[in-house]
Every structure is written in C-alpha cells, then in structure tokens.
Amino acid sequence: xxxxLLSLLLLVTPVLAEENLVSGVSQDLIxxxxxxxxxxxxxxxDVERQVKATGRDIVVVVRGPDTALTVRRRDRVAGVWxxxxxxxxxxxxxxxYLASSRPLVQIAPPAMLARxxxxxxxxxxxxxxxxxxxxxxxxxxxxxxxxxGLYREAPAGVEFLSDTLFRxxxxxPAGVTRGQYDVEVFLLRNxxxxxxxxxxxxxxxxxxxxxxxNWAHDQPFGYGLAAVAMALIMxxxxxxxxxxxx
Amino acid sequence: xxxxxxxxxxSVHWVVILGMGLAVGFLSGLFGVGGGFLLTPLLVFYGIPSxxxxxxxxxxxxxxxISGALAQWRKRAIDFTMAGVMLSGGILGTVFGVWLFxxxxxxxxxxxxxxxxxxxxxxxxxxxxxxxxWVALRTARAGGPxxxxxxxxxxxxxxxLRLRFRQSRLYISVIPPILxxxxxxxxxxxxxxxGGFIIVPAMIYLLRMPTNVVIxxxxxxxxxxxxxxxxxxxxxxxxxxMVLAAILIVGGVVGAQFGVRVGGKLSGERIRFLMAxxxxxxxxxxxxxxxxxxxxxxxxxxGT
Numbered sequence: 084x085x086x087x088l089l090s091l092l093l094l095v096t097p098v099l100a101e102e103n104l105v106s107g108v109s110q111d112l113i114x115x116x117x118x119x120x121x122x123x124x125x126x127x128x129d130v131e132r133q134v135k136a137t138g139r140d141i142v143v144v145v146r147g148p149d150t151a152l153t154v155r156r157r158d159r160v161a162g163v164w165x166x167x168x169x170x171x172x173x174x175x176x177x178x179x180y181l182a183s184s185r186p187l188v189q190i191a192p193p194a195m196l197a198r199x200x201x202x203x204x205x206x207x208x209x210x211x212x213x214x215x216x217x218x219x220x221x222x223x224x225x226x227x228x229x230x231x232g233l234y235r236e237a238p239a240g241v242e243f244l245s246d247t248l249f250r251x252x253x254x255x256p257a258g259v260t261r262g263q264y265d266v267e268v269f270l271l272r273n274x275x276x277x278x279x280x281x282x283x284x285x286x287x288x289x290x291x292x293x294x295x296x297n298w299a300h301d302q303p304f305g306y307g308l309a310a311v312a313m314a315l316i317m318x319x320x321x322x323x324x325x326x327x328x329x
Numbered sequence: 330x331x332x333x334x335x336x337x338x339x340s341v342h343w344v345v346i347l348g349m350g351l352a353v354g355f356l357s358g359l360f361g362v363g364g365g366f367l368l369t370p371l372l373v374f375y376g377i378p379s380x381x382x383x384x385x386x387x388x389x390x391x392x393x394x395i396s397g398a399l400a401q402w403r404k405r406a407i408d409f410t411m412a413g414v415m416l417s418g419g420i421l422g423t424v425f426g427v428w429l430f431x432x433x434x435x436x437x438x439x440x441x442x443x444x445x446x447x448x449x450x451x452x453x454x455x456x457x458x459x460x461x462x463w464v465a466l467r468t469a470r471a472g473g474p475x476x477x478x479x480x481x482x483x484x485x486x487x488x489x490l491r492l493r494f495r496q497s498r499l500y501i502s503v504i505p506p507i508l509x510x511x512x513x514x515x516x517x518x519x520x521x522x523x524g525g526f527i528i529v530p531a532m533i534y535l536l537r538m539p540t541n542v543v544i545x546x547x548x549x550x551x552x553x554x555x556x557x558x559x560x561x562x563x564x565x566x567x568x569x570x571m572v573l574a575a576i577l578i579v580g581g582v583v584g585a586q587f588g589v590r591v592g593g594k595l596s597g598e599r600i601r602f603l604m605a606x607x608x609x610x611x612x613x614x615x616x617x618x619x620x621x622x623x624x625x626x627x628x629x630x631x632g633t
Contacts, residue, residue, distance in 0.1 A: 115333060116333070118331060118332065118333070119331075119333055119340070120331050120340060150631055151631075152629060152630075152631060153437070153629070153630045153631075154627055154628070154629055155437050155627065155628050155629075155630075156626050156627050157623050157626050157627075157628070158626075159622075162620060163441075163445075163619050163620065164619060164620070164621075164622065164623055165438065165441045166437045166438060166440070166441065166628070169437055177631060220627070223627035223629070224627075224629055226627075227625075227627060227628070227629040228629065257331065257333065257339075257340040258338065258339050258340060260631065288333075288335065291335075292333050292335040292572070293335070295335040295336070295571055295572065296335040296336065299335070299336055299563065299567055299569070299571075300567055303563050303564040303565075303567060304560070304563070304564050306563050306569070306571075307559060307560040307561070307562070307563030307564055307569060308560065309571070310388050310559050310560075310563060310569045310571050310574060311388065311391065311556045311559050311560055313388070313571065313574065313575065313578075314388040314389070314391035314392040314395075314555075314556070314559070314574065314578060315391060315392070315395055315552075315556070317392045317575070317578045317579070317582065318391065318392035318393060318394070318395030318396055318578070318582065319395055319396070319399065321392070321396050321582035321583075321585075321586075322395065322396030322399050322400070325396075325582070325586045
C-alpha cells in the first residue's frame with residue numbers, strides 16, 4: 084500500500100511541477116486522389132504550466148515511412164557517363180519536414196540534436212550497403228531529397244499565437260510515399276528536451292488509383308491482359324470512329 | 330489539370346501527356362511508323378521513370394497499329410504464315426528482352442542500356458535513311474528512273490528449313506524471319522518500340538517480300554510483340570501504367586488521323602527524308618545526354 088502510494092506520487096509529482104506539452108494534428112488521414120496536387124496539415128499545441136516564454140522552443144518533426152534510398156554516382160567510362168558506384172541507405176525516411184520556433188543552431192547544441200536525431204543533417208541510415216565511404220552518398224541523398232521537396236526544414240515554421248499556443252503548417256506534396264507518418268512535437272527549454280509527443284498520420288491512395296495500383300501488384304497477369312485489351316479495343320474503336328466513307 | 334499516375338507514382342499534367350500522344354500520333358500517321366522511338370524518350374524527358382515509359386509506350390503502339398492492321402486485313406494484304414513464323418522468333422526475343430530489362434533494372438543501368446540502344450539504333454537507321462532518301466530525292470528531281478538496289482542474297486537462299494509463303498510468293502528458309510522477329514522482340518522490350526522501322530526494311534531488302542504485303546504483315550508482328558511485351562512487363566516489372574496508357578492512346582489515335590491526311594499529300598522520298606531528319610534529331614539529343622558531363626553526378630531512387 085505504501086509502495087503503491089509512493090509510485091503514484093512519483094508519477095504525479097513531475098506532471099504537477101513541470102511544464103507539459105499538449106498537441107494535435109488537423110488531420111490524421113490524408114487520401115491521395117487523382118487530382119491531388121498537395122495539401123497542408125496543421126500541427127498545433129499548447130505549453131501547459133509554462134514557466135516563462137524566453138528560452139523555450141518548439142520543434143515539430145513529420146517523418147515519413149522508412150525506406151531505402153539508393154544513390155548512384157555517374158562516372159565517365161569510355162567517354163560515356165554511366166552509373167558507376169552506388170550506395171543503398173536503409174531506414175531513411177521517405178519524407179522529412181522539420182519546423183521550429185527558431186533556427187536549430189540557436190535552440191540546442193549540435194551534439195544534443197545529433198543524439199536525438201533531430202534535423203535533416205542528423206538523418207542517419209540504419210544499415211548501409213556500399214563498398215566505399217558512404218558519407219558523400221548520404222550527403223547527396225539529403226540534397227536530392229531536399230531538391231524534390233521531400234526533405235525540408237523551416238527554421239521559423241512554428242508560430243506562437245499566444246504566449247503558449249503554437250501551430251505549424253506542414254506541406255504534404257503530391258508524390259509522397261503512402262504509409263504511416265509520425266508527427267513528433269518536442270518542447271525544449273535551454274536546449275534540453277522537456278517533453279515530447281508523437282501522433283501517427285496516415286497517407287493513403289484512394290479511389291481508382293488505389294484499386295489500379297493494388298490490381299497491378301496483386302494480379303499482374305490479369306492487369307496486363309486488361310492493359311492489352313484496353314489498347315486493342317481503343318485502337319479498334321478509333322478505326323470505327325475515323326473510318327473514311329468509301 | 331494534374332492527374333496522379335498510380336504506377337509511375339507521380340502527378341503529371343494530363344494536357345501535356347495528351348499533347349505528346351497527339352504529336353507522336355500525328356508523326357506516326359505521317360510516316361507510317363508506330364512512333365515508339367519518339368514517345369519513350371519524350372516521356373523520359375518529361376520525368377516519367379524509364380521503366381514505366383518503356384512498358385507503357387508499348388500499349389500505345391498496340392492501339393495505333395490495330396487500325397492499320399484492320400485496314401490491311403480488309404485488303405487481304407497480310408501474309409499470316411510469315412507473320413506467324415516471325416512472331417515465333419519474336420516471342421523468344423521478347424522473353425529474352427524482358428529478362429534483360431529486369432537484370433539491368435536491378436543493376437541500376439536501365440537508363441544507360443535504353444540510351445545506348447537508342448543512340449546506336451537511331452544513329453544507324455537515321456543515317457541510312459537520310460542517305461537513301463537524299464539519293465532518291467535528287468534522282469526524282471533530275472527526272473531519271475529510281476535507282477535499283479542490286480542486293481545479293483545467296484546466303485539467305487542457301488539456308489535450310491525452307492517454307493513456302495504463299496501470300497508473299499516466296500520459298501525461303503524460316504531462319505531469317507525468325508531472327509528478324511527475335512531481334513525486334515528483344516528491342517521492343519528494352520526500348521519500348523514496335524520496331525516497324527527495322528522490320529519493314531528487313532522484309533523488303535532481306536526477305537524480298539512484295540511491298541503490298543509488307544505493311545500489313547509487319548503490323549501483325551508488331552501487335553503481337555507489343556501485346557506480349559505489355560503483358561510480360563506488367564507481370565515481371567509492374568511497369569505498365571494504365572492511366573498513362575489511356576491518355577496517350579486517345580491523343581495518339583486522333584493525331585494519327587491528321588498525320589495520315591497530311592502524309593497523303595507528300596511524296597514517299599520526301600516523307601522518308603523528313604523522317605530521317607527526325608530520327609537523327611532524337612539521336613543527337615540522346616547522344617548529347619550521354620557524353621556531356623551531367624549537371625549532377627548523383628542520382629537517387631526510392632527503394633532498393
């Protein structure tokens with residue numbers, strides 16, 4: 084009984100004493116349809132029992148499903164540029180968006196950010212398949228993903244609506260990978276993580292596109308037959324429609 | 330105006346795709362070719378992954394070849410024996426090509442193989458065609474008789490396994506048609522082309538088939554190969570995008586009607602000369618991409 088009381092006290096005490104984070108996402112499911120050209124989700128939240136506004140920071144990270152990124156380097160062989168060396172980086176996010184209330188360098192020391200894997204530069208693969216130094220390939224992967232708008236950092240992306248209420252707009256461009264995304268919100272004070280929250284977000288294809296994709300992968304033979312039939316029928320139809328009067 | 334392609338997994342402007350279908354359809358109607366050698370590079374330039382571009386272009390060729398084949402069939406201008414023999418080689422070639430395609434794709438060299446095949450083939454065919462049509466144009470202008478091509482085919486007539494091709498009025502070995510079928514089948518799978526611009530000259534100059542059955546017979550062969558390749562690409566590489574194919578086909582069949590009408594007003598040599606220029610233009614563009622240092626030495630693919 085005393086032990087139970089003690090553990091209850093231990094559980095409750097920090098909550099009562101420290102500031103805490105409450106956050107939410109405007110949408111927990113995004114459906115990609117044929118006319119999807121990208122959209123925004125809003126991550127919002129509140130700092131409960133805030134000590135003071137200075138020195139506290141909010142970092143919002145949206146991380147896509149893990150995937151392998153294959154990076155290839157072109158080299159000149161016999162006068163022709165061909166893919167020569169390659170590195171496979173496993174366990175990299177298919178999408179990464181980071182919004183923060185201030186630039187990351189001002190929020191926390193680099194070692195702390197690296198330890199928690201916060202920030203684009205700290206994205207590291209779980210395993211690597213390569214025959215050589217992987218760092219240039221990792222750098223190239225980060226740069227190319229950024230070029231495609233799939234990795235982004237917004238150093239002023241978190242805006243405070245009041246002393247404690249904040250929100251961040253997270254773009255979800257067309258062409259993102261389907262699957263489970265994680266929305267993580269960090270509350271930092273003087274460079275130390277005080278509180279963190281994680282919410283799942285699902286992105287899925289829907290409608291005809293989804294059915295076609297599933298069909299192509301589940302019954303490739305039937306799908307192939309249908310593709311051939313479609314071509315034959317459309318070709319025949321055109322010859323009927325455009326047949327010149329003889 | 331954007332539409333999401335489920336297999337290519339990207340958004341495209343459907344007007345642009347329809348426009349490509351129209352333009353390539355127009356040229357294929359004008360020149361009497363399938364247009365795969367134009368459409369595949371166009372789709373790749375636009376940003377469609379080359380695997381999807383190659384596989385999807387094939388169903389566009391199937392569709393545009395069907396109406397031509399039906400017209401020839403009504404005129405009884407198809408040698409089905411010859412088409413059958415060539416297709417038997419074509420099936421083997423297609424299976425080989427799709428297998429090679431999958432191997433190259435895993436090795437990350439697909440783009441290179443596609444580009445190299447294009448550069449070699451378009452360079453060779455384009456310059457031969459330019460030379461031939463230029464000579465023909467000059468002769469026609471001078472008012473002289475068209476030049477005769479004395480070709481010696483003793484080696485073809487010496488081959489075993491001879492078969493009578495009634496419609497073509499030929500009694501030749503089945504080996505050359507099977508080989509032609511095999512080569513075009515393999516090229517079709519790797520390059521996303523029907524191969525008309527290889528089969529037609531081969532039938533005329535190598536097999537010595539009468540020209541009136543050449544077009545219809547080659548179309549049957551092309552339809553067979555492209556239909557089979559579409560099926561194999563769908564089962565082994567999941568690379569056929571039906572949404573993309575449907576838009577391309579609609580543009581292609583409409584464009585072809587206009588192309589045929591314009592083509593009827595031009596002489597044969599002039600059409601071949603223009604086509605040679607077009608082939609060489611595509612050749613130069615692809616060659617440029619191979620020898621000029623890339624702006625970015627690294628490229629990225631999601632997945633392994």
